[in-house]
Amino acid sequence: MAQHLSYEESVSGVWKGLGLLAAVTVAEVILSLLKAAEFVTDLRPVIYVASLFIIGLSIYKAYFIIYEFMHMGYEVKGLAMSVLLPTFLLLWALIAFFNEGDAWRQKREKIEYKNELTVPEGNTVGQIDAHDAQSYRLPG
Amino acid sequence: MTEERDTDIIVAEDQKPELNSDWSGGDRKPFRTSYGKLMMWYFLLSDAFTFAGFLIAYGALRFSSPSWPVPDRVFATAPFGINELFPNDQAPLIFVTFMSFLLIISSGTMVRAVQEGALENKRGVVFWMLLTVLGGAGFLSCQAWEWNNLIGKENMTVTTNPFGTYTEDGYYLDPETGEITQEEVLAGDTYLLHVAGEVHEDAVGHDGEEHFTFSDVPGEYPGYVVDGLRPDGSVNPAAKRFIHRKYVATDETDGKQYVRVQQFGPTAFGALFFGITGFHGFHVATGVIFLLIILINSASGVYVARMNGYEMVEKIGLYWHFVDLVWVFVFLVFYLL
Numbered sequence: 001m002a003q004h005l006s007y008e009e010s011v012s013g014v015w016k017g018l019g020l021l022a023a024v025t026v027a028e029v030i031l032s033l034l035k036a037a038e039f040v041t042d043l044r045p046v047i048y049v050a051s052l053f054i055i056g057l058s059i060y061k062a063y064f065i066i067y068e069f070m071h072m073g074y075e076v077k078g079l080a081m082s083v084l085l086p087t088f089l090l091l092w093a094l095i096a097f098f099n100e101g102d103a104w105r106q107k108r109e110k111i112e113y114k115n116e117l118t119v120p121e122g123n124t125v126g127q128i129d130a131h132d133a134q135s136y137r138l139p140g
Numbered sequence: 141m142t143e144e145r146d147t148d149i150i151v152a153e154d155q156k157p158e159l160n161s162d163w164s165g166g167d168r169k170p171f172r173t174s175y176g177k178l179m180m181w182y183f184l185l186s187d188a189f190t191f192a193g194f195l196i197a198y199g200a201l202r203f204s205s206p207s208w209p210v211p212d213r214v215f216a217t218a219p220f221g222i223n224e225l226f227p228n229d230q231a232p233l234i235f236v237t238f239m240s241f242l243l244i245i246s247s248g249t250m251v252r253a254v255q256e257g258a259l260e261n262k263r264g265v266v267f268w269m270l271l272t273v274l275g276g277a278g279f280l281s282c283q284a285w286e287w288n289n290l291i292g293k294e295n296m297t298v299t300t301n302p303f304g305t306y307t308e309d310g311y312y313l314d315p316e317t318g319e320i321t322q323e324e325v326l327a328g329d330t331y332l333l334h335v336a337g338e339v340h341e342d343a344v345g346h347d348g349e350e351h352f353t354f355s356d357v358p359g360e361y362p363g364y365v366v367d368g369l370r371p372d373g374s375v376n377p378a379a380k381r382f383i384h385r386k387y388v389a390t391d392e393t394d395g396k397q398y399v400r401v402q403q404f405g406p407t408a409f410g411a412l413f414f415g416i417t418g419f420h421g422f423h424v425a426t427g428v429i430f431l432l433i434i435l436i437n438s439a440s441g442v443y444v445a446r447m448n449g450y451e452m453v454e455k456i457g458l459y460w461h462f463v464d465l466v467w468v469f470v471f472l473v474f475y476l477l
Contacts (some may be wrong), residue, residue, distance in 0.1 A: 079181065
């Protein structure tokens with residue numbers, strides 16, 4: 001606990017923090033249910049905005065757990081930075097791998113589309129007629 | 141007088157008061173924290189990378205899949221028939237929200253244990269740690285029920301995902317006659333493939349009309365298909381006989397109606413779900429065991445003798461909060477999005 005807080009303050013701080021985390025979780029679940037409700041299936045923006053809100057609230061929960069419950073906020077700044085800064089490496093992993101996953105899906109859809117295409121019927125352009133094979137000679 | 145040797149200089153050097161110290165590094169601690177707490181932080185950082193690797197793999201596979209099971213449909217069950225209090229017997233996310241609360245509350249009680257430890261209050265530490273252990277054990281029990289339900293009742297395994305999702309609008313075929321019905325198929329809706337013989341009443345509409353029983357003999361029927369035939373036409377007795385209903389959907393390109401068959405959902409879903417929630421559950425179980433060890437040590441007065449404000453309780457506290465922290469993200473990607 002923070003050294004500058006009295007015992008009563010730090011105890012009530014725990015219960016307040018707990019209430020906050022519970023409230024944020026309930027808000028997330030409500031947003032998630034709203035996003036899956038039938039009347040929003042045709043409203044893509046609502047789904048995106050709700051999803052972004054849910055992600056934001058989760059990151060806030062993570063921040064609160066690390067800074068208050070795990071007391072990172074009361075540690076020396078160097079400690080906080082040496083633990084938190086390396087996690088920013090993951091940002092690129094997120095972008096790269098999600099993009100890669102999306103590319104796999106696009107490739108697969110392209111292959112499926114091409115598999116469904118039928119070969120157009122027509123003249124045998126560019127093929128050598130077996131009977132006429134004699135007439136072809138390589139130059140020289 | 142003895143002969144002077146090279147080593148004597150080294151020994152003399154070692155005995156100089158300013159160098160005569162052990163490996164503790166003196167009074168100034170790095171980052172003004174103890175070695176144990178610092179190393180716990182770095183262990184948690186490395187563990188965060190492990191979980192991040194798993195979750196990013198989940199994201200990549202989910203992005204690569206044309207459809208993904210809707211969590212509200214997959215995680216809509218609850219013990220003691222609680223889900224029957226909800227419309228269509230579906231209690232979306234209710235049970236997992238309860239599980240999240242258990243973990244969050246146990247995190248709060250852990251903070252209380254650490255606070256009492258700093259005041260050297262043994263009774264307080266033991267009481268609040270006991271509640272934390274109960275929270276962790278409750279979470280594990282809930283997860284055991286959830287897994288048991290998914291594997292035993294809903295036939296989801298690491299390699300089989302019976303939760304498919306429609307990608308087109310359309311209409312079901314009547315299972316008996318194969319005629320097109322008015323029962324709608326909606327793109328984006330997730331369905332659960334049932335196993336023949338285990339079909340529940342809600343499998344064929346909720347209209348309460350005449351009750352149709354699906355055949356449990358593998359093969360193709362007018363309105364549905366039962367799994368279990370080998371390519372040569374013989375019956376594979378080991379295969380689970382999933383029922384796939386047929387429906388018609390209109391093709392966008394040529395405007396004709398085609399008969400489609402319900403498919404399994406993305407295979408990776410089961411492996412990712414059991415893998416990642418299992419890895420998290422393993423962390424919770426480990427945490428409960430270590431909490432119990434430190435609880436017993438606290439109660440027997442080991443940490444009173446150390447006179448360091450129950451630092452061991454602080455360290456297991458860090459680990460326990462981390463387990464809660466990971467659950468925030470597991471909850472986010474598996475249940476909320």
